Amino acid sequence: EIDMASQKRRPLSRLLEQLLRNLEKRDPNQFFAWPVNDNFAPGYSDIIRRPMDFSTMKQKIDDNEYKSLNCFISDFKLMCNNAMKYNKAGTVYHKAARRLLHAGLKQLTPQKLRPLGNLLT
Numbered sequence: 001e002i003d004m005a006s007q008k009r010r011p012l013s014r015l016l017e018q019l020l021r022n023l024e025k026r027d028p029n030q031f032f033a034w035p036v037n038d039n040f041a042p043g044y045s046d047i048i049r050r051p052m053d054f055s056t057m058k059q060k061i062d063d064n065e066y067k068s069l070n071c072f073i074s075d076f077k078l079m080c081n082n083a084m085k086y087n088k089a090g091t092v093y094h095k096a097a098r099r100l101l102h103a104g105l106k107q108l109t110p111q112k113l114r115p116l117g118n119l120l121t
């Protein structure tokens with residue numbers, strides 16, 4: 001269960017929740033909202049060894065699994081790179097993944113994060 005009090009005590013969790021919300025806005029079609037379903041994506045789990053999606057990232061924040069911002073950013077990159085690996089260039093999913101990765105990393109640059117203070121120390 002989500003212990004709100006501890007969420008307040010965990011500034012990193014608060015920051016990651018905010019960053020996740022901003023990244024999700026860049027996925028209006030919600031292609032990345034849930035784990036990819038093998039029924040929609042034939043052979044997906046044979047090709048992609050480490051699946052990742054926004055709902056899994058949210059759960060990892062709530063379970064306090066991210067020990068640093070970099071771990072969070074790694075999962076975001078993994079999610080986008082999985083989509084660019086499985087889906088051929090030119091497909092709607094490949095293009096959406098490249099756009100999401102580009103837009104997302106721009107939100108995660110040091111100059112964008114600095115205003116969030118020393119939450120990262």
Ligand SMILES: CC(=O)c1cc(-c2ccccn2)c2ncccn12
Pocket residue numbers: 030031032036040041082083086087093
């Ligand atoms: C992200 C991804 O690779 C993906 C999302 C989806 C998806 C996401 C939401 C609804 C339907 N399909 C998908 N379908 C087929 C092949 C790949 N995908």
